[in-house]
Amino acid sequence: MCTVCGCGEGESRIEGEHSHAHEHGHEHHHAHTHDHDHSHDHAHPHDHGHDHSHDHDGHTHHYGHGPAHAHAPGMSQSKMVQIEQDILGKNNEYANANRRLFAEKGMLTLNLVSSPGSGKTTLLTRTLQDLKDEMPLAVIEGDQETSQDADRIRATGVQAIQINTGKGCHLDAHQVGHAVEHLQPAEASVLMIENVGNLVCPAAFDLGEAHKVAILSITEGEDKPIKYPDMFHAADLLLLNKIDLLPHLQFDVEKCIAYAQRVNPGIQVLQVSATTGEGMDNWYQWIRLAHQSRLLGRATGSATAVTTTREHA
Amino acid sequence: MHEMSLCEGVLQVLQTESARKGFSKVKAVWLEIGELASVEPDAMLFSFDVVTRNTLADSARLNIIHVPGSAWCMQCSKTINVKQRFDECPDCGSYQLQITGGEEMRIKELEVE
Numbered sequence: 001m002c003t004v005c006g007c008g009e010g011e012s013r014i015e016g017e018h019s020h021a022h023e024h025g026h027e028h029h030h031a032h033t034h035d036h037d038h039s040h041d042h043a044h045p046h047d048h049g050h051d052h053s054h055d056h057d058g059h060t061h062h063y064g065h066g067p068a069h070a071h072a073p074g075m076s077q078s079k080m081v082q083i084e085q086d087i088l089g090k091n092n093e094y095a096n097a098n099r100r101l102f103a104e105k106g107m108l109t110l111n112l113v114s115s116p117g118s119g120k121t122t123l124l125t126r127t128l129q130d131l132k133d134e135m136p137l138a139v140i141e142g143d144q145e146t147s148q149d150a151d152r153i154r155a156t157g158v159q160a161i162q163i164n165t166g167k168g169c170h171l172d173a174h175q176v177g178h179a180v181e182h183l184q185p186a187e188a189s190v191l192m193i194e195n196v197g198n199l200v201c202p203a204a205f206d207l208g209e210a211h212k213v214a215i216l217s218i219t220e221g222e223d224k225p226i227k228y229p230d231m232f233h234a235a236d237l238l239l240l241n242k243i244d245l246l247p248h249l250q251f252d253v254e255k256c257i258a259y260a261q262r263v264n265p266g267i268q269v270l271q272v273s274a275t276t277g278e279g280m281d282n283w284y285q286w287i288r289l290a291h292q293s294r295l296l297g298r299a300t301g302s303a304t305a306v307t308t309t310r311e312h313a
Numbered sequence: 314m315h316e317m318s319l320c321e322g323v324l325q326v327l328q329t330e331s332a333r334k335g336f337s338k339v340k341a342v343w344l345e346i347g348e349l350a351s352v353e354p355d356a357m358l359f360s361f362d363v364v365t366r367n368t369l370a371d372s373a374r375l376n377i378i379h380v381p382g383s384a385w386c387m388q389c390s391k392t393i394n395v396k397q398r399f400d401e402c403p404d405c406g407s408y409q410l411q412i413t414g415g416e417e418m419r420i421k422e423l424e425v426e
Contacts, residue, residue, distance in 0.1 A: 078426045081334055087322045087344070087418040169315060200351070201315040204418075229398040230351050262399045262408045 014179050015147055015162040091205055094173035098180065098208025106188040106298050108291045111209035113231055115224070116197030118217040119241045121149050123274035124194055128156045131284060135291060136189035140179045142171040142196045149194065159183060170201035173208055190291055199228035211235075211290065217242040218249060222256035229263040237268050239283060244273040316356040319418065320364040326420055327370050336425035339370040343422050347415035348382040349398060382415030 086092065102109050114120045128137055139160040141150040150162035161179050163171060176193060185191050193209060195202040203212075214235035216224055219242055225232040232238065238260050240253065257269050270286065272279035327339050342361075346352050354377045361375045382395040388407040395415070401408055 078340055078424050079336075081330070081336070081423045081425050083326065083330060083420045083422055085326050085420050087319050087326070087420060090322055090325050168318065170318070172318070201318070204315065204351070205318075226399045233398055259399070265409055 012166050012168055012175055013164045014175065014182060015150065015164075088204065088206075091173050094177050095206040095208040098173055098177050101180065102191070102208060102210070103294075105185070106295050107185060107191055108189075108287070108294045109191040109193065109207075109209040110287075110290075111193045111195055111202070111207050111212045112215060113195045113199070113202045113212055113235065114197060114215035114217075115199045115220065115228075118197070118215045118220065119274055120194055120197065120215050121152060123215060123239065123241055123272070124192060125152055125156055126274045126277070126280065127192075127283070127287075128153065128158045130280070131190075131287065132156065132158055134288075136186040138183050138185040138189055138191045140171075140176060140183065140191065140193045142175075142194060144168070144196065159185075165196055169196060169198050170205050171195050171207060172205050176207045188291075188295060190287060199224070199231045203230040203234045210294065211237060213237045213239060215239045215241050216256070218245060218251040218253070218256075222252050223259060225256065225260040225263055232260050232267065233264045235264065235267060237270065237286065240269060240271045242273055242275070243271045244276045244278060315351075316353060316360045317364065319352065320357065320360040323361070323420060324364055324368060324370065327423070328368075330423070331369055331425075334425075337369060338426050339365075339373045339423055340426060341374040341376060341424035342370065342420065343376045343378060345378045345380055345417045345419040345421050347380040347417040348396065349412060349415040350418045352418060354379075378421060380415055380417045382412070384410035384412050384414075386410055 098109075112120055112124065124139065128139070131137060137158045139150070139153045139158055141147075141153060141160055141162045142165060143149055143162065144165055144167075146164070147162040150160045153160035161183050163175050163179055165171065165175070171193065180191075183191075193207060195207075212231075212235040214231055214237070216238060218240060225238075238257075240256065243253075246253070253271065260267050260269060268286075270279060270282045272283055274280070323342065323344070327342070331337065331339070344357070346354060346357070357377065358375055361373075365371055365373060382397070382400075383392055384395045384400075384402075385391070386393050386402040386405065386407060387409040388405045389402060392413060393402055393404070393410070395410065395412070398412065399408070400410070402410060
């Protein structure tokens with residue numbers, strides 16, 4: 001049981017959660033009992049404010065004791081309630097909380113999305129290897145099962161945490177929030193979230209990231225952007241990976257880019273090969289610029305920076 | 314199973330609202346689902362039944378209100394109907410479209426008691 005938001009254990013697991021539970025074993029137990037009390041309260045809401053003698057059986061719900069206060073037997077207490085809420089409202093609340101935290105810490109958070117086998121982890125490990133001396137990095141790895149990817153990442157020396165989504169097909173903002181608590185990424189770091197390999201669901205779930213980066217390998221076919229338009233619509237950058245294989249494949253780069261721009265006129269495309277390193281400098285430069293822009297206008301401990309901004313405003 | 318998570322999201326909202334607005338049972342739910350929201354209504358109906366079993370919304374009716382996709386064509390300067398994100402403008406054939414409607418995924422209203 002999570003003490004921050006009261007969430008249950010569910011299907012998803014965050015690495016290290018176990019040891020956490022041991023350290024704070026007592027608190028967790030307490031949280032459990034509180035919870036029971038809580039649900040008990042909810043079970044008899046109609047005890048309050050009712051003074052009729054026939055309704056003291058607080059454990060069952062009677063027709064005639066509903067919020068509509070109708071007393072005639074057989075009369076329905078149904079009423080309409082206007083809700084007007086986004087289905088993903090809860091996720092978006094968590095995403096906004098993440099976004100606020102990332103902004104406070106001056107972090108750049110990237111959500112890497114692709115289909116399975118696009119070379120996402122290879123691209124990520126190479127990126128970490130090449131950039132780790134330049135800026136603080138951290139990684140959240142999402143997979144249905146196993147921590148193999150996080151192990152691969154940790155081999156580069158960069159801190160990483162694995163989230164196993166179990167039956168889930170995507171990461172949600174709530175899981176990421178918890179993973180960030182465990183990771184404790186450094187101020188002004190770059191956090192890479194490697195989402196579950198899936199071109200459908202992760203498009204809809206905001207994690208609080210600054211940009212979604214879609215990775216498409218040229219072994220997948222150039223029509224992926226229009227086959228899975230939602231993902232390419234949601235991404236700000238498309239990395240066309242494995243371009244070293246171009247001579248061996250029938251892949252029309254121009255056509256692929258045109259398809260991507262059709263679903264997202266603003267998408268930027270970079271051609272890279274994580275294996276040979278071709279084009280990777282452009283990707284690094286993109287990260288550097290995005291990282292820099294996150295630090296703009298940020299009071300980096302010096303009061304002068306703040307004052308200057310105020311004077312300008 | 315994207316729809317499954319969406320239904321879990323719906324259930325969370327119902328639970329929060331039941332505490333806030335003081336109802337104990339949900340009999341029907343109206344959802345607005347846009348044509349471009351990539352939600353499969355059939356999968357939604359199926360998942361909803363599964364997810365709400367033994368909850369306050371057990372055997373509640375799920376009604377889906379379809380919202381058509383629309384976009385603003387930058388070439389023609391007018392609103393047009395689209396079925397998919399990569400549709401072209403039926404009048405000028407341009408792909409420079411800004412989606413303006415059909416991405417909805419909202420809980421509109423509830424019948425409760």
